[in-house]
Amino acid sequence: MDNNNKKKKVKLTPVSILHYVRLVYRSALFLTTFILYFAAWLIGREAIKEPWINYPFITWLVWGVFMIEMFLRFFPSKLESPGCQKQFARNYIKSGEVDIDIQDNNATMLVALIWISFNAVFGALYMAGIFDDGIMVLISLGYSVCDLICILFFCPFQSWFLKNKCCTTCRIYNWDYAMMFTPLFFVRGFYAWSLFAMSLILMLRWEITFYRHPERFSEKTNKYIRCEGCTEKLCAHKNQLKSLWKKTAELTAKKIQFLKEK
Secondary structure, X not given: OXXXXXXXXXXXXXXXXXXXHHHHHHHHHHHHHHHHHHHHHHHOHHHHOOHHHHOHHHHHHHHHHHHHHHHHHOOOOOOOOHHHHOOOHHHOOEOOOOOOXXXXXXXXXXXXXXXXXXXXXXXXXXXXXXXXXXXXXXXXXXXXXXXXXXXXXXXXXXHHHHOOOOHHHOOOHHHHXXXXXXXXXXXXXXXXHHHHHHHHHHHHHHHHHHHHOHHHHOOOOEHHHOHHHOXXXXXXXXXXXXXXXXXXXXXXXXXXXXXXXX
C-alpha cells in the first residue's frame, strides 16, 4: 500500500495550472510580436521604429495583460504562488520560533548587480542605435516567458546564486516584473515607462514589507511557507521532470551503446 502511494503521481494544483496558462499566453504574445516585428523588418526599418504606433491592438493587449497581472499582485490571492503571497499579514502563520533565518538574503545584491550589468549591455546597444524599440520590447516579452520557465522547470537564480529550497521561500520572488521590464527603461513612451514604473512600485512594496516584517519571509518563523502548507507543489512536478529526463538519458545511452556494438 505504501509503495502504491509513493508511485502515485501528484496532480497539478490550481496554482500550478495558472502558471502553465500564463506560460501559454505569454508565449503567444511573444511569438505574435516576434512575427509582426520581423514581418515589418522585411518591409523596411522605418515600419518598426515605433511599435507602439504601428501595432496598437498588440500594444494595448501586452500593456493590459501585464498591468492587470501586476495590479492583482498587490492583493492576497489563493491562486497566486505562496512565494509572492508570504508578504501579506493574513498569510503569516506564527511557528513559535523567533530566530529569523533567510539564507538567500545575502545573494540578492549580487543578483541585482548581475541583472543590471547584463541589461546595461542591451541598453548600450539601444543607445548606439543597433537595437530599436521593437527589439527591447521583444527582450521584455522573452523575459516574461523565461520567468515562467524559471518557476516551472529550472531557475538559474535559485540554482546558482540564491540556493533557496524552492520558489515559496525565494527572497526575490516579487522582483520578477521589475526584472522582466528592465529593458523598457530605455524605451520612450507612456506604455513602456508605465509598465516599468508599475513593476518598480511592486518591487518597492515587497522590499519595504521585507524590511518591516522579515518574519513573514522566514521558513522558521512563518509556517505558511513550509512544505506542509504549500498550495503549489511545484517541487513534485520538477522532480517528476528530472526523473523523466534521467530515464530518457539512460535509454538514449543504451540505444547508442547498442548501435555501437551492432
